[in-house]
Amino acid sequence: MRLIIATRGSKLALWQSNHIKSLLEDMGHEVELQIFKTKGDKILDTPLALIGGKGLFTKELEDAMLRGEAHLAVHSLKDVPTQLPQGLMLGAITKREVVNDAFLSEKYESIEDLPPNAVVGTTSLRRRMQLLHYRPDLQIKDLRGNVDTRIKKLKNGEFDAIILAYAGLKRLGFLESVRFVKPIDENLMIPAMGQAALGIECVPEVLEVVETLNDKKSQIETEIEREFxxxxxxxxxxxxxxxxxxxxxxxxxxxxxxxxxxxxxxxxxxxxxxxxxxxxxxxxxxxxxxxxxxxxxxxxxxxxxxxxxxx
The missing domain is CATH 3.30.160.40 (Porphobilinogen deaminase, C-terminal domain)
Incomplete structure (x- = not known):
């Protein structure tokens, strides 16, 4: 079967789509990627929560599938809204990577080691809330852009530390790119729903093919999180x-x-x-x-x- 995957053009999105592409090709399917730019990729100076949230990274890809230009899209599941457009379905949830958020710094080994009033970069309200509850003295500043852009800002000295998802760093091979990279204990920082799993959204015609990639354990965990x-x-x-x-x-x-x-x-x-x-x-x-x-x-x-x- 010939399949078209709608994808964003960021390094992480392409890694995710190529990962699923290779799995489908191993099953004998012919697969190609079609790149689209989403609203979330275009607006880089505003926290996502204030311009429409997670659907910003999925809408253009969903529209492409609904127009018949693509059969499926591979998302970071944490970016997928709990309600999907009519005519599309979540066909598979892949096996999760390490679920934790990660602490990255060139100078400090952990959150505990940060000096008073240290500047930490994250645009996530969830991360900000839990960080400031633990360390009210920290200064939290917005951090947007792709993973490599965010790491560059850290290395340029704009931040004392930044917080990213550990899974994305591992998938892109960035775990060694910063001096200190450490998973944050889940008791200190509970992750986002669906974090570290890929969600494969598809049109009904290819559901039978897509659902062969489903990981039952990840599906159960993320169903509970999304329902919550x-x-x-x-x-x-x-x-x-x-x-x-x-x-x-x-x-x-x-x-x-x-x-x-x-x-x-x-x-x-x-x-x-x-x-x-x-x-x-x-x-x-x-x-x-x-x-x-x-x-x-x-x-x-x-x-x-x-x-x-x-x-």
Whole structure:
């Protein structure tokens, strides 16, 4: 079968698409990549949360599939909104890489080693919230651009440290490019929903081919995470971390955090379930946090994030 993958042109997007391309070619399919520029690639001076969030990296690729110009698109799953356009489906979730965020610095070995008022780069409200809760003295500054652009800014001395997803660094071979690269403990920084997994979005006609690439463990974990965010109705403009972990004994531990962007207020919760009946775990955890005021906190968090940007 001849397949066309719609992709962004960044190094990471191309790595991801070529990775899936080679797997499909091994199965005997003919595959080509078609490059599109998304809104998220064009607007580099504004935090994503304030210009429409995660769909910014998927919409043009989705439009191409709906127009019949491509059959599938390979996304970082954390960039995929919980609701997909009619006519498209999430055909497969690949095996996850290391899920953690990563601390990168040329001068300091860890978050703990950063001096008072150190400048840390991240545009993620989720990372910012958890960093400032742990170290209120830090100065958090926006950091946009592709992975190599962000690392260049660190090396140029614009930041004392930056925070990126460990999975992206590993996939691009950047783990050795900075003096200190260290995964951040999940108890300190809970990752984003779907972090470190690739989501393959496709048209129904190629579902049978795409679903052969699905990893069941990753699918279960990320379904719970996506259901949690969907139930909270926490779009991309709010700081939310959630991580479901399926253990070897069949237990699933899901922990989540929401709060204010400045780290002044944090709400954490967790739920333990089993793989035999995991389907509502994300919803149950979200409901528990809603009862403890989660939606009110998220509403205030969103208002503050927008107000700060307008200043």
């Amino acid at each position: 965010v969907d139930t909270l109705q926490g779009g991309c403009q709010v700081p939310i971390g959630v991580r479901a972990q399926l253990l070897d004994n069949g237990d699933i531990i899901t922990k989540a955090v929401i709060g204010m962007p400045d780290g002044s207020e944090l709400l954490k919760d967790k739920i333990i379930g089993n793989v035999e009946n995991y389907s509502d775990l994300g919803k149950e955890l979200a409901q528990s946090m809603i009862e403890n005021g989660a939606q009110e906190i998220l509403k205030r968090a969103e208002e503050i994030a927008f107000a700060e940007h307008k200043r």
